[in-house]
Amino acid sequence: MKNQIKILLVALPLFIALIGWIMTAIAPGPVATFLIDTGYNVAKLAGMLFLVQHTDFIKTPYFKLIACCLVGVIIGALFKLMHWPGATVILSGSLLAIAVIYLLRFAHKEEKGRSDKLKLAWVLTAYIGTALFFMDWIPRDFLYTADILLWLSIIDFLITDYKSEQQNAAPFTAKEAPLRKVD
Secondary structure: OHHHHHHHHHHHHHHHHHHHHHHHHHOOOHHHHHHHHHHHHHHHHHHHHHHHHOOOHHHOHHHHHHHHHHHHHHHHHHHHHHOOOOHHHHHHHHHHHHHHHHHHHHHHOOOOOHHHHHHHHHHHHHHHHHHHHHOOOOOHHHHHHHHHHHHHHHHHHHHHHHHHHHHHHOOOOOOOOOOOOOO
């Protein structure tokens, strides 16, 4: 049941984005673009929340370091909005620091599964790619790679979560079924 709600929270915004995409084919306009952008970004946010919610990362000291770096990202973004000097340095430095901290956390982790490797690839691609984009070293199209890795991580999480829910729902397998007494 929990898994169905998670899938619904990701699928419903994607369905809204699909409606917007169909609307652009019929009658392009700002409403269709709004539906696409909003639906896609809400689905991404829901997926990211599922990934963060089901991890032990928040309990580690690395999370506190990343939280400090996120403050730097916010300050850099505000500098960028105000067109103040040093905005790109603050923003890029904070994004690169997040990538390095997450890489160190991954290196110190004892068990590294497929989902951990996918999340690492996503974090490195997203944060390093965004930093390089802000420095005008790479085109915006490179950032789609991070989106693809994020969706692979979300799909892997949903499949893994579904399988574990199915295993927990079945109290025993056919081999472990209790034998009935024959009278």
